[in-house]
Amino acid sequence: MSRMLPWHVAPPSxxxxxxxxxxxxxxxVARDLLGCRLVxxxxxxxxxxxIVETEAYQGADDPASxxxxxxxxxxxxxxxxxxxxxxxxxxxxxxxxxxxxxTGDEGCPEAVLLRGLEPIEGLDTAAARRGxxxxxxxxxxxxxxxxxxxxxxxxxxxxxxxxxVVSGWRVPDALxxxxxxxxxxxxxxxxxxxxxxxxxxxxxxxxSAPSKTEKG
DNA sequence: GGTCGGATCATCT
DNA sequence: GATGATCCGACCG
Numbered sequence: 001m002s003r004m005l006p007w008h009v010a011p012p013s014x015x016x017x018x019x020x021x022x023x024x025x026x027x028x029v030a031r032d033l034l035g036c037r038l039v040x041x042x043x044x045x046x047x048x049x050x051i052v053e054t055e056a057y058q059g060a061d062d063p064a065s066x067x068x069x070x071x072x073x074x075x076x077x078x079x080x081x082x083x084x085x086x087x088x089x090x091x092x093x094x095x096x097x098x099x100x101x102x103t104g105d106e107g108c109p110e111a112v113l114l115r116g117l118e119p120i121e122g123l124d125t126a127a128a129r130r131g132x133x134x135x136x137x138x139x140x141x142x143x144x145x146x147x148x149x150x151x152x153x154x155x156x157x158x159x160x161x162x163x164x165v166v167s168g169w170r171v172p173d174a175l176x177x178x179x180x181x182x183x184x185x186x187x188x189x190x191x192x193x194x195x196x197x198x199x200x201x202x203x204x205x206x207x208s209a210p211s212k213t214e215k216g
Numbered sequence: 217g218g219t220c221g222g223a224t225c226a227t228c229t
Numbered sequence: 230g231a232t233g234a235t236c237c238g239a240c241c242g
Contacts, residue, residue, distance in 0.1 A: 055234070064234070076227060093235050094225030100234085113234055133237085141235050183234055205235095 003198025006169040007050045007120060012037060014167035016159050022084035026103040026110035030056040031194050033101075035171040038117055041162045042148035045125045049137055049147070050168060052199040053116030055181050056192040057100070059108055064184040066090070067109030079155050080109035087163060089144070089154045096141030099149050101158055101165070115140045115182070115193070118201035139203040171196055 014037065022029055031054075039048040057065040057080075066077045073081055079088040080102055088100040088111050100111035116138045119126050126136050126146040137146040144150070149163070158165050177197050180189045182205050195202045 057234075066234075071228080074228075090234085091224095091226055093223080093233060095223065096235050098234065115234085139235070181234070185233085203235095 002200045003175075005050075005118075005175075005196065005199060006035075007118065010169075012048075012050075012120060012166075012168065017085075017165045017167055018159060019083070019085040019157070021165075022101060022103050022158075023105065024084075024103065026056045026058050026112060027192065029101070029103045030054040030112045030192065031176065032170075033112060033114075033165070034176060034194055034196055035169040037120070037166040037168050038114065038147065038158075039121070039161075039164050039166055040147040040149060045122060045148070047119065047122030047126050047129075047147050048166075049117035049119040049121070049126075049143075049201065051114060051117050051165075052196040052201040053114075053138075053203060054194050055113040055115050056194075057111050057113065058190075058192065059104070059110050062190075063186040064181060064188065064190075065109065065111075067111075073109075077109065080111050081107055082155070085157050085159055087149075087153050087156050087158055089149060089151050091151070092141060097144035097150050098140040099144050099153075113140060114143055116195065116199075116201045116203045117143055117146075118199060119146060135200065138201050142203075 060069045067080045083106045086102045092098045100113045102111050104110035137143045177195045178191045179193045
């Protein structure tokens with residue numbers, strides 16, 4: 001069941017976000033990214049969608065993060081330690097690309113995983129990239145496929161082409177859902193996932209995630 | 217409607 | 230050598 005949302009009735013408008021938007025605490029950025037647009041220009045094709053689901057990964061103390069203390073700084077996660085506003089793209093399960101935006105202060109490895117969006121521009125291109133499969137961009141792997149995001153964009157700033165985040169509508173608190181994180185085996189219960197209630201771009205996933213707190 | 221197993225490989229131990 | 234911030238198709242009801 002989908003809800004009527006602002007971008008369904010009003011033409012998109014807004015300006016590219018600046019790096020200052022991203023050099024804030026990761027939870028603030030994750031929440032405020034809802035309603036913004038992600039625009040990619042890859043191989044001459046422009047595709048865009050409204051961000052409707054995000055997940056925060058909070059620094060070295062976060063055991064679910066690729067940059068947890070256990071792992072430390074590696075070749076893969078080096079972008080997370082860099083300046084805010086850059087893309088951290090990685091390969092998931094050897095199959096999919098997933099994209100984060102680095103937040104916070106340089107040296108502090110925080111990032112927001114983009115988990116879902118509602119495509120609003122370049123729908124034909126996105127559908128072709130997805131081989132016609134639906135949903136188009138609900139879920140981090142699908143999102144990257146629909147927008148043509150690969151590791152070619154690793155470390156790129158997201159403040160201008162080929163990949164940029166544009167301000168959109170401030171999603172009211174009443175429409176923002178908060179939950180634990182999906183697919184992680186540790187600290188999954190931290191309320192670091194943000195999504196737009198009623199949006200078709202929010203990923204569906206298996207219920208009854210295994211509880212990590214159970215003990216003998 | 218739902219639940220389940222396999223794909224597939226860069227990365228890290 | 231094991232793991233994983235996922236997705237898809239098969240199968241069951």
